[in-house]
Amino acid sequence: MGFLDTFTNWNDDDEQEKLEEGLDKTRDSFFGKLDRMVRGKDTIDAEVLDELEEVLITSDVGVDTTLDIIDHIKARVERDQYVSAQELDGLIRDEIAKLMLEGAEERPADFTAPLPNQPHVIMVVGVNGVGKTTTIGKMAHKYRRAGKSVLMGAGDTFRAAAIEQLEVWADRAEVPLIKQAHGADPAAVAYDTIEAAEARGADVAIVDTAGRLHTKGGLMDELAKMKRVMGRKIPDAPHEVLLVLDASTGQNALRQAEEFIDSVDVTDLALTKLDGTAKGGIVIGVSHQFQVPVKYIGVGEEIDDLQVFDRKGFVQGLFKGVEG
Amino acid sequence: MFEGLSQKLEGALQSVTGQGRIDEVNVAETMREIRRALLNADVNYQVAKEFTANVKEAAAGEDVLTSVTPGEQLTKIMHDELTQVLGGEHEGVEMAETPPTVILVAGLQGSGKTTFCAKLARHFRKEGHAPLLAASDVYRPAAVDQLKTLADQVNVPVYSVEEDGEIVEDAVRVADEAVAEAQNTARDIVIIDTAGRMHIDESMMQEVEDIKTTVEPNETLFVVDSMTGQDAVNTAKEFNERIDYDGVVLSKLDGDTRGGAALSIRTVVDKPIKFASTGEKLDALTPFYPDRMAQRILGMGDVVSFVERAQEQYDEQEAERLQEKIRSEEFDLQDFYDQLQRIQKMGSIKELMGMIPGVGNKIRDLDIDDEAFTHIEAIIQSMTPKERAHPDILNGTRRRRIARGSGNEVRDVNQLVSQFEEMKDMMKTMQKMTSKGQDVDISSLMDKITGGGGGQGHSPR
Known part of the structure; x- marks a missing residue:
């Protein structure tokens, strides 16, 4: 239950963040953060999940779906063992994209595609x-x-x-x-x-x-x-x-x-x-x-x-x- | 979706029941539930963080009252904290010393500005003012037509600028001329409807800034859709930096949104929420009530008031007396009448039901006719005490007399009598359940209704 752990430590993380902001002013993207956080580590830690959680929640993904995503990622990491931030980044994006359904063929989104019905x-x-x-x-x-x-x-x-x-x-x-x-x-x-x-x-x-x-x-x-x-x-x-x-x-x-x-x-x-x-x-x-x-x-x-x-x-x- | 927060907190706090005070340890776990509740209500992530920290501080060291569970107590602390942040004194619109009072209305696309402007115009008209609406949304197709149609409905003129039948795309000019027009035609309020705009659209933000510097409004209002999510902080901040508005209008509050955006906005910009816009009917404009909003955000329904009102009206002795009556099948029309009186003292039925968590949004559209009770009461009042105690003696003659006396039809009387009999049957069934060892008493029913928020008669969990 990553959400619980990460959430319980909210206030401490706050201070941590401030500290790090002082130390590292180059952080400009989620990937950059990810890179910093996973460097030299081989497990996914609370800080990564914390960061991910904030990104998702502030994008209106919602608590339940965020929890789902984090659980998926933890499971994937346990199974596949990521090595680099890049891999983790891809994995995270992949897991999120996978949640969304693909369009149905009978209702093509492409405006030029032939339509099965007329009208x-x-x-x-x-x-x-x-x-x-x-x-x-x-x-x-x-x-x-x-x-x-x-x-x-x-x-x-x-x-x-x-x-x-x-x-x-x-x-x-x-x-x-x-x-x-x-x-x-x-x-x-x-x-x-x-x-x-x-x-x-x-x-x-x-x-x-x-x-x-x-x-x-x-x-x-x-x-x-x-x-x-x-x-x-x-x-x-x-x-x-x-x-x-x-x-x-x-x-x-x-x-x-x-x-x-x-x-x-x-x-x-x-x-x-x-x-x-x-x-x-x-x-x-x-x-x-x-x-x-x-x-x-x-x-x-x-x-x-x-x-x-x-x-x-x-x-x-x-x-x-x-x-x- | 609308599980009572206090119930959840109860679960989280189970380990503390029996402990004397709320301390750091037993609060920590509960904070998670609170954060979740806030985030589910669309309170901004950072704001939820801050807010939870404040609640934690307020709760630490509080003595646990014996009469309530820790979950209830914490819910109350949070509710109070939330009300305080949302609230303060109710503030109205600032009026100019020399008319006209100029009100500028701005916001994102689709936030409900035009409808709000018409509602506000109606509100002022009802107060005896003579408002003028300025159609400064010169871009959106048919926006001027929309404003004119709504303005017609509330009998307020609209100022717009057209040349050769085309809308002139100059919002500043419309606003400026509308103020002059108001002075010339002795209108004492000008409400300027502007185009919806994205807070990151530089030229559009410049335009609304230009309107503001040109007409120098007495009041600038920012309209925000109450269903807005995390982004509410960004838009509220950006608009505030550009036009430094005086108040916020929460629109579309007639839906079932929890409206956490209200808390986010109050936290990031220190501006009061002045109006709640609740529906498409033009009279649906109400002042903003911080405590109700707090309850809504927490998904509590209005548990607090419901419990309070129920307690006022149902004392334990009364409940016992009633139970005895039902048991001995002595419940008669007089008792029925007394119960109706009690229920009505608690408020309107719709209002009461709306306070029950999870019920609120389901009945919002139902037409619950409180007048229905008036008829029932009148019918019972037209009966003799003997008839009330023994409804079975109500023959045709008596029913005709009662109908005449209460200004109803005989069939209304018939209906009441048969409904009453049905109700008695239901009560008998309940009695049988009780005698089979199922514990059905009035206070536990109350508990079920209020989601465990009932004060007295708490059954042990």
Whole structure:
């Protein structure tokens, strides 16, 4: 139980750290620290785990997942016996990346890849303010640039000016938008959207939904209804239910995932706002615990600022800029 | 997810039960649980570290009270410490000596600024002020439309700058002109909604700084999503360095987040949390209550108040008397009425249930109608003492009279009587369980509800 040992000695470590900061001013990366800590040792010690724990916790990985990771690493080290900091570093990154699920083939993240369904129907869900509409705009743009015909559905009929906001994105991405008036039944908009997509032979239909806190039972039911209605029009639709998570969200993202999965069977995750200082570590636990892959990351407000998720790159990001 | 912290601490402190004081050794292990609880609540790593050290200090050497378990005592120490850090005096918005009072609202994207601005405008309108909203979010698609729609709902005008039907992308100009507009149109408050921005976006941070130096607001508020994780310290610090805000607004508190970010922010920037924004309805704006937030962070539910209120209303003698009544099947409508009165004295049912750890977020959306009791009470009040004691004499005539007397329909009376009979059956079943040697008494039920936090009638563990 590395966590226990390391945690119990917290305050002492504090002093130790201060002391070392004085002695060693060159520490600038997690790897640098690692190197210093494992030099001349052949077992993993509390200090390494302490450091790792801080990196993970401050990246919002969460206590339970951090414990999991540390346990895995201890087991691996016992089995494989690392020799250098470099090896340990690789091992740590490897263990963390492994926790995250790989994407499913039938829902390729690569925008140019052929899609198994036509139209491929995507429903985008999430709590308020995570960036659903922006993500949809970017996705539509990327699909279009990859030569696919795209249709968007303004399923957020609740929030003030949500339809207008999506309209602007539809213009930017140069894709048609199916909409009804503010306050209309979102399930009807969803139905219209995929009906239009079918009629026009569109490759992709992306349906927006109103942001809602996962604790609002009635609103979650409404979402489930939207999904059912789509399935009635095209069996298996939506083929993709994308849950958008804000990288700055902490442990509550687990609750969000749980509730949205419960209501609409989320298939993939998008992690937005990674262009700030938040590391978005919570997706590790979400992906692992609920067996849902991360598909995209949002890295800015421009239309091109959406990237296909890369596990290695993401883990790299967790350790970037640790303690300057 | 919401295991009671005090229960966990109980486990960790089992070895100390029976010892006279909380000392270094028996606290150390417990600190781990506390750290975990804080980190699970999204309190920043460093902040959790500091906080735990403080609690440890406060707890060391405290005499263990005989009436509570060490776990409970430690939970209380922590709760008090947390409340203190979060709290202080409630502070409102600073008003200008010469109107208009200018309020600048800033924060990250999606933190809930626009909704908050509309809520704040409504709040001031209700207080008799005449606010004006300034649409300084000139970038996000349809942001101005969004503000206008919300402003319409609260009957407050919006100032925006458009040329040839296009939004002019000059946030400083909008803010500056809005203040002048307020002076010209005798509006006494200007609320400036700004674009969401990343704290590391230099040009955008410069913009909000420019707005601040240009309009010299009386109050600058930083809106932060209560679901924010570890990064809350970075954004709070950075915004504070750039615009030196006067207060913090915690948004989206109607979810089930533990909201540890509140503690992190209070610790790293010494600024008060002034408002809690709780929902999309525009009246959902409340002052910030440090003690409630402390309980929320600790995942305690409002155990403390629940236990206190329950104790006030249920003394042991009363519980015994009630048990005897149930045992002898003498529990009648009069007793039922008395119980209802007691429960209501404890507070609203929803509020009470919300205090129970683990229940809180599940019932937040439920419509629990406290009015339902009013009808029941009225019906019982319209009965004669004899009818209350012997509900079986309630024939059609009597039921019609009671319905008329209490302003209800006969079917309401019927419903109450059949519900009461059902309840009595349930009580009988409970009695049978008891007679089979299963120890079911009121105080242990209370214990179960409060997650072991009950004061008196503690069963030995």
